[in-house]
Amino acid sequence: MTELSTNGVVAYTIENGIAWVKYNRPDKRNAQSPTLNRDMMEVLDALEFRDDVGVLVLTGEGEAFCAGMDLKEYFRETEAQGLGATRRVQREAYGWWRRLRWYQKPTIAMVNGWCFGGAYGPLFACDLAFAADEAQFGLSEINWGILPGGGATKVATELLPFRKAMYHAMMGENIDGKTAADWGLVNESLPLAQLKERVTEVANVLLKKNPVALKATKDAVRRVGIMSYDDAEDYLIRAQEAANSYDNDGRKEGIKQFIDEKSYKPGLGAYDKDRVKV
Ligand code: COA
Numbered sequence: 001m002t003e004l005s006t007n008g009v010v011a012y013t014i015e016n017g018i019a020w021v022k023y024n025r026p027d028k029r030n031a032q033s034p035t036l037n038r039d040m041m042e043v044l045d046a047l048e049f050r051d052d053v054g055v056l057v058l059t060g061e062g063e064a065f066c067a068g069m070d071l072k073e074y075f076r077e078t079e080a081q082g083l084g085a086t087r088r089v090q091r092e093a094y095g096w097w098r099r100l101r102w103y104q105k106p107t108i109a110m111v112n113g114w115c116f117g118g119a120y121g122p123l124f125a126c127d128l129a130f131a132a133d134e135a136q137f138g139l140s141e142i143n144w145g146i147l148p149g150g151g152a153t154k155v156a157t158e159l160l161p162f163r164k165a166m167y168h169a170m171m172g173e174n175i176d177g178k179t180a181a182d183w184g185l186v187n188e189s190l191p192l193a194q195l196k197e198r199v200t201e202v203a204n205v206l207l208k209k210n211p212v213a214l215k216a217t218k219d220a221v222r223r224v225g226i227m228s229y230d231d232a233e234d235y236l237i238r239a240q241e242a243a244n245s246y247d248n249d250g251r252k253e254g255i256k257q258f259i260d261e262k263s264y265k266p267g268l269g270a271y272d273k274d275r276v277k278v
Contacts, residue, residue, distance in 0.1 A: 005039035011061065012043055017054040018203045019047050019105075026062025031070035032118050034078065034089045041096040048104050054211065055203040056103065058126055059110035065135065068117035069093070069150065093118070093150060100125035101222065106206045106214050110199045111135045111177065111186060117148060120155040127218050129185070130199050131177035132192035137185060138174040159184050208270045210254070212247035216240065249276045 002013045004024070011024040021043055023030035030036075047053050060066055069075065074093070078085045100107060100122060109126035115137045123129055131137075139148045139156060147153065148169050156165040164183055168175070177189030190198055206214065216239050224232040244251075254271040257263045264271055 005043050007035050007039050009033070009036045010039040010043045012047065014047075014050075014052055016204075017052065017207045018200065019050075019053045019056045021047070021056060021058050023058075023060040023064070023066050026060070026064065028070065029064035029067035029114055030060045030062070031067045031074075032093060033070040033073040034092060035073070036070070037074075037089070037092040037096055041092065041099065044096055044099050044103070048099075053105060054207045056105050056107045057110050057199055057203060058100070058107065058122060059112055062113070064114040065109070065111040066116070066119035066122070067114050068119050068140065071144070074118075090150070094121070097121040097125045097151065102219065104215055105211075106203075106218060108199055108203060109186070110195060111137075111180075112192060112195060116140045117152050118150050120148070120152040121150055123185070124151070124155040124158065128187050128202065130195060130202070131180050131186040131189045132195050133177045133189050134192050135177040135180070135189070136174040137177075137180045138172065139169045140172055140174075142170060143172040208273070210247065210250045210270075210273050212243050212250065216243040 002011050004011050009023070009025050011022045013020045021040075023032075023036065023040075025031060025033070025036060044056075047056060074089055078089045101124070103125075107126040107128070109123050109129040111123065111129060111131040113132065113135055115123060115131075115135055117138070117140050120139070139152055141148045141152065148156065153165075153169060156168055160168060160183055167173075175183065175185075177186065180186045181189040188198070220236055220239055224235065227235060250273060253273075253276040254266065257271045257275075258266055
């Protein structure tokens with residue numbers, strides 16, 4: 001059953017442990033209006049700690065993943081209300097992207113179509129990203145006269161080599177899903193008709209992993225980038241020991257099932273986590 005957010009601009013369905021969260025403004029190509037940003041935070045809040053949600057997938061209804069910020073509602077109408085209103089809508093937008101970057105559950109962006117500018121925040125916020133070959137990605141800001149703000153420039157430099165980031169930001173040309181995968185904006189690109197099946201397959205692999213270890217892992221990958229080797233080494237020890245305080249049996253069970261029971265091989269797949277309740 002599909003549920004709608006308060007204002008109907010976000011839709012979600014939970015199926016077999018996967019929350020399919022959709023931008024639901026297809027007539028506006030899922031542009032991020034202040035209302036949409038508020039509704040998205042509401043939905044992320046509602047889903048984050050539900051036991052029936054193991055993976056969250058973010059995608060778009062209709063032809064667009066998300067056509068970036070809403071030029072009318074987010075920029076023009078808000079700017080007309082002054083500084084306070086501008087800062088408030090920025091906080092709401094950046095707020096849900098930040099929530100998504102550090103979300104409790106693993107997250108996957110399923111880029112089904114247009115993906116512009118302000119959509120790069122949530123794209124980067126998702127741990128993994130899969131695109132349709134038919135999708136179009138662009139830092140279109142330069143085409144309407146601004147720099148790629150709202151973190152978009154940072155996303156480009158995090159994910160792309162310098163020359164590609166600079167070209168992408170300065171030229172305002174779009175790239176398709178395949179090029180986005182070649183450049184590293186997404187993990188993979190495949191025909192739209194196969195996209196959901198592939199994302200489901202990936203989500204199902206994640207659902208079999210130890211959820212405490214997954215959260216520790218995704219945070220570690222995001223955090224160690226700016227650390228020195230020694231700092232990272234130390235952080236990773238602390239992070240694992242902190243994870244142990246929530247799940248002190250999972251890894252012991254993982255060792256037991258391999259070494260004693262020989263029921264699986266970690267090199268080839270995950271242990272049966274359901275035999276120990278986290
Ligand atoms: N902000 C506000 N409205 C937007 C929007 C955005 N970012 N993107 C699309 N829309 C609206 C259009 O104004 C139009 O509204 P209307 O039906 O009331 O006239 C509706 O969505 C459909 O858009 P349209 O341009 O007719 O669709 P299309 O399929 O021909 O083109 C795009 C799709 C995505 C190429 C085009 O809408 C576009 O360039 N959008 C802006 C992308 C962008 O630069 N985003 C900002 C990045 S920060």
